[in-house]
Structures are given as C-alpha cells and as structure tokens.
Amino acid sequence: MRRILTCRAWGGISAWQQEVLQVQAMAKQTAERNGKLESVGDIFIQSLKTMKIGKxxxxxxxxxxxxxxxxxxxxAHARAVKLEFKKLFIRTTHPAWAEQLKYMEYDIKQKINSHFGEELVQELIFTGQPGWYISQENTLYKEDESRHLGKQxxxxxxxxxxxxxxxxxCSSIEDEEMRSAAMRLGCNVRRMLRYRQKSYWHPCASEGCGSICPPAEEYCYSCKRRMxxxxxxxxxQLLLDMPWAKxxxxxxxVSCSQQEFQSQRLILLQRLASRVDxxxxxxxxxxxxxxxxxxxxxEQLSDEVVKKTMSRLRRDVRYVPKQKAGGREAPSKGAGK
Incomplete structure (x- = not known):
C-alpha cells in the first residue's frame, strides 16, 4: 500500500498504472484473507480476465x-518500452547491453511467458526510438501526450x-474491495476510449473490426499487421509458383515496395535452404x-548450373552426415581439430 501512495504522489504516473497497483494490492489482501495456496499474481491475472480485458x-x-x-x-540498463504483436521493444543505456541481452533472449521470453501463463512475447526488438522517456519510477510516457493525461x-x-x-x-469478482478497484480500472479504460474519440480518433476502415485508430491512420495497428x-x-506464394520472378x-x-519484395524473397530463400540436404x-x-x-x-536450369549454385550455397543448406556401414555417423570435416 505504501508503494501505491508513493506512486500517486509522483505526478508522472499514468492513471491506468495507479489502478493496476490498486488491483494488485487488493489481490494480495484477498490472498491473505482466504489463506489459500494461490499466489497474488494468479488472483490478479484472474481478476483481469474476469473483466474481459486481461489480454x-x-x-x-x-x-x-x-x-x-x-x-x-x-x-538498471534496459527498459521495456512497449509490447505490440508479440514483439517486446526494449531500450538500453548502451548498445553493448543490447548485444548482451540478445544472448539471453530465449530465457527472457520463457520467463515472461511462464509468468503470465501464455505466449505474450515471441521476439525482442532493441530500439533507440527518439521521443520516448523512461522515468526513475519505471514509468513510460510519450512527449506529445505530456504528463497531464490523468487530469484530462x-x-x-x-x-x-x-x-x-x-x-x-466486474460483477463476478467476489471481493468487494477488489471489485471496486477493478471498476475504477474499467472506468479509466472507457475514459481513455472517449478521450481518443474526442482527439479525432476514428473507427478502423476494416469491416467488422470495431477498433479505433489515430487521425493520421486509416486502419488500426492490428488490421495493418494482418494486412x-x-x-x-x-x-x-507467387515466388514459390514462379521462383524466377523479378x-x-x-x-x-501484388502492390508492394521493392524492399518488401526483397525481404520476402530472402525469407523464402532461407526457408528453402533449411529443407535441402x-x-x-x-x-x-x-x-x-x-x-x-x-x-x-x-528452361535455363541445367545440371551444371544446379551443381555450381548448390556448391555456392553449401554453407546455407541443411547438413546431414552420411552413415557408415556399421550404422555410426561419419565425423564431419574438421572434427577433432
């Protein structure tokens, strides 16, 4: 509870973070009163799921x-900036920390996903995007949104x-204090929606989407991602049907930029190479x-062209060691050196 009061006293913390802290505190109190073998985190996440906004x-x-x-x-050296489409954007104090965390990516993803009980993060993206500021309270805010959003x-x-x-x-939450905190949280979510509508956010152009998007955008982030x-x-698929296509x-x-074309061509090359022995x-x-x-x-594909090209790509394809007569694997070249 002391942490909640500290955060409230600091003017930069956002409204939703205040309510999240309150729900978290209520979850702790509920766990202590019930005396059940349930962690605070479990009760907290269950409460958010009950509100239909858990994700x-x-x-x-x-x-x-x-x-x-x-x-x-x-x-102390890396901060999570945002999580979008299962990509967690991280900003570090120095590029060396970004390199270090790349080696720890698997462990970090596994720890986050295990903590929340589902796959929320598939990839870590290290960014130096300007305009983002991280406070000592681990609070993130956008410069153009200012620090007065809570008042608005x-x-x-x-x-x-x-x-x-x-x-x-929120009616299915049995604990009265937690239900009240959850309702305040839901009210802030609804106020944020109204605030965005007042700020000329508009419905996404995708039929049946129901989301709203910023004034300068035609589609919401989710629809843009799907498109x-x-x-x-x-x-x-076109490159698989016509691999020679330029x-x-x-x-x-397909209406696409040359960069989009080259990117998908490279991905397909890597995928095919992983399937070829x-x-x-x-x-x-x-x-x-x-x-x-x-x-x-x-018509221009000859045996000689195939052999020369596959020789050039020998370091990119899948390597399957040949079997000896006795059934043991033959050692790869350079083994034991």
Missing part, C-alpha cells in the same frame, strides 16, 4: 513489471449505460532454391 492489460503489465521479471541488474481523463464523465456495462463486467502478413504470404513481375500481382542436386526443393537464388526460369 490487453497483461501486455501493459509486461512493461510495468519489467524489473520484477528480469531483475534489478538488467532493469478525470474530466470525462461516463454515461449511466457505460457505468452499468462496467459494473456488469502486412497477408501481403507477405501472397508474395511468397520485382516487376510480382508488382503486377547437403549435396542434394536432384530434388524439387533444390531446383526451386536455385531458380529463386539465380532468378532463372526452368
């Missing part, structure tokens, strides 16, 4: 609980219908890989 707030909690998740030593939200009055809907979403993924899939030919079928010059995968790498149509 969104888990993403916020990854950022807010960063120090708890990774420890004080790492948190308090001015927004919710309708009786909105309050009734929030009350209904980008669909475009990538279409480019890759940018101009693909552009006739060392020394393979006969399989469909090997010949498709050669056509894609050299941008050659089938």
């Amino acid at each position: 969104e707030f888990k993403q916020h909690l990854v950022v807010y609980q960063w120090q708890t998740l990774v420890g004080k030593d790492i948190a 939200l308090k001015k927004i009055q919710l309708s009786d219908e909105e309050l009734a809907a929030i009350r209904e979403s 980008k993924e669909k475009k990538a899939e279409k480019i890759q 940018y101009g030919e693909v552009l006739q079928e 060392y020394g393979d010059v006969e399989s469909i995968e090997a010949k498709t890989l050669v056509m894609l790498y050299r941008s050659l149509p089938p």
Whole structure:
C-alpha cells in the first residue's frame, strides 16, 4: 500500500498504472484473507480476465513489471518500452547491453511467458526510438501526450449505460474491495476510449473490426499487421509458383515496395535452404532454391548450373552426415581439430 501512495504522489504516473497497483494490492489482501495456496499474481491475472480485458492489460503489465521479471541488474540498463504483436521493444543505456541481452533472449521470453501463463512475447526488438522517456519510477510516457493525461481523463464523465456495462463486467469478482478497484480500472479504460474519440480518433476502415485508430491512420495497428502478413504470404506464394520472378513481375500481382519484395524473397530463400540436404542436386526443393537464388526460369536450369549454385550455397543448406556401414555417423570435416 505504501508503494501505491508513493506512486500517486509522483505526478508522472499514468492513471491506468495507479489502478493496476490498486488491483494488485487488493489481490494480495484477498490472498491473505482466504489463506489459500494461490499466489497474488494468479488472483490478479484472474481478476483481469474476469473483466474481459486481461489480454490487453497483461501486455501493459509486461512493461510495468519489467524489473520484477528480469531483475534489478538488467532493469538498471534496459527498459521495456512497449509490447505490440508479440514483439517486446526494449531500450538500453548502451548498445553493448543490447548485444548482451540478445544472448539471453530465449530465457527472457520463457520467463515472461511462464509468468503470465501464455505466449505474450515471441521476439525482442532493441530500439533507440527518439521521443520516448523512461522515468526513475519505471514509468513510460510519450512527449506529445505530456504528463497531464490523468487530469484530462478525470474530466470525462461516463454515461449511466457505460457505468452499468462496467459494473456488469466486474460483477463476478467476489471481493468487494477488489471489485471496486477493478471498476475504477474499467472506468479509466472507457475514459481513455472517449478521450481518443474526442482527439479525432476514428473507427478502423476494416469491416467488422470495431477498433479505433489515430487521425493520421486509416486502419488500426492490428488490421495493418494482418494486412502486412497477408501481403507477405501472397508474395511468397507467387515466388514459390514462379521462383524466377523479378520485382516487376510480382508488382503486377501484388502492390508492394521493392524492399518488401526483397525481404520476402530472402525469407523464402532461407526457408528453402533449411529443407535441402547437403549435396542434394536432384530434388524439387533444390531446383526451386536455385531458380529463386539465380532468378532463372526452368528452361535455363541445367545440371551444371544446379551443381555450381548448390556448391555456392553449401554453407546455407541443411547438413546431414552420411552413415557408415556399421550404422555410426561419419565425423564431419574438421572434427577433432
């Protein structure tokens, strides 16, 4: 509870973080009163799920609980900035720390996902994006949103219908104090939605989406991501159907930049190379890989071209050691040196 009061006294903390701390404190009190073998974290996450906004707030909690998740030593030199589309953006005090954390990526992801009971983070992205500031209280805010967002939200009055809907979403929380804190949290979420609408945010152009997006954007972040993924899939499918196709030919079928084309071509090259065994010059995968790498149509594909190209790509393909007559693996070249 002392931590809540400390955070409230500091003017920069956002409203949703205040409410998250309160719900967390209520969860601790409930666990102590019930005397059950349930952790505070379990009760806290269950409460958020009950409110039907658990997924969104888990993403916020990854950022807010960063120090708890990774420890004080790492948190002193690296801060979680935001979590979008299962990519956790991290800013470090020095590039050397970014390099160090890359070696720890698997452990960090596993710890976060295990803590929240689902796969929230698939990739760590290290960024030096300007305009983001991280306070000593581990609070993140955007410069153009200022530190007065909480005051603006308090001015927004919710309708009786909105309050009734929030009350209904929290009705299954048995503990009275926790239910009250959860309702305040839900009210702030609704006020934020109203604030964005007042700031000329508008409905996403995707049919049936229901999200809102900033004034300068036509689609919300989720829809833009899905559209980008669909475009990538279409480019890759075209290259699988016509491995020799160049940018101009693909552009006739898919509206994409040259950078998008080259990026998907490289991804497909890596994927095909991982499926081709060392020394393979006969399989469909090997010949498709050669056509894609050299941008050659089938009529220009000769045995000599395939062998030379596969020799050049020998360090990129999958290596499968040959078996000796006795069934033991033959050692790879250079083994034992």
